[in-house]
């Protein structure tokens with residue numbers, strides 16, 4: 437059983453390096469619910485001694501995108517009455533009292549209980565706005581947010597209203613925080629074919645501006661090999677200019693990653709880490725520069741990877757596969773983008789060059805509008821050229837260019 441601390445803070449604590457502070461003050465948020473929303477967790481964890489005090493702050497300010505983030509994992513549990521997770525029917529770890537998920541199926545079931553409690557438009561707006569607040573506090577300039585209507589029973593008969601409420605919350609957050617957000621409408625691997633086709637029909641008939649991509653997620657191992665089934669739906673979406681991404685290589689093996697790229701036309705693969713089991717596939721992904729948007733803590737918590745230290749992200753990265761680092765479901769795993777990057781520094785001794793490359797991949801593989809992507813890449817170039825203090829996990833030294 438894998439314990440998951442719902443409210444456990446994530447970001448390894450900075451010890452107040454003055455050289456790394458100086459994030460500009462933000463205007464008072466205009467959105468009325470701003471004060472009630474979750475923010476990037478403040479750490480109580482102790483960072484490893486080899487990690488310099490400034491590293492988390494440097495990483496936080498590093499311009500980047502988040503491209504693997506589920507709306508369903510961004511519901512503050514105290515807004516849906518599940519802060520006492522035992523009431524949600526989730527087992528509690530006997531030592532920590534934290535909810536525990538044995539596997540991906542248990543985790544997805546918990547998501548359903550959580551999202552079923554979101555029944556009011558104001559709740560949806562709050563959740564959307566909270567995503568923008570946390571992105572800004574994490575140095576994330578753009579986020580592609582995956583949402584899967586099968587998890588939102590109160591909105592199945594009025595999906596347009598759900599998207600409109602999300603759009604309202606995102607728009608308010610974009611205005612307050614200067615970030616940009618795109619939505620990826622996701623099919624579910626295990627849903628009946630008729631339902632997924634209806635969803636794509638709805639998407640193509642309504643074409644909400646906020647929705648930029650078609651996605652598919654869910655339990656790949658329970659669904660079996662479904663590439664052929666979903667391929668026609670992705671073809672239809674791509675034909676009208678929607679982007680495409682797909683969960684694969686999480687509970688499915690390398691064949692799932694292959695199907696995502698070759699059958700669904702996925703421009704990036706969500707997770708994709710089990711590609712590492714097939715050397716020729718890794719070589720292909722590297723040669724074709726297919727990006728994998730990876731969520732290391734999620735993989736460890738759900739038993740897809742045995743530990744952070746042995747997570748395949750480093751093997752994939754060093755083999756030349758473009759990788760980005762993401763949170764998946766930050767409010768359920770207690771993760772943040774800064775926390776995930778920082779753990780990679782701790783585990784793999786990533787230096788400034790590697791961190792910059794990973795941030796660049798996150799922006800380049802995002803579905804942000806071309807002009808926005810150029811802005812973020814320019815921000816990244818400026819940041820890296822400024823000679824900001826370099827996190828150096830090996831020595832803890834601070835260097836300037």
Ligand SMILES: [Zn+2]
Nearest residue numbers: 506683706764
């Ligand atoms: Zn995911």
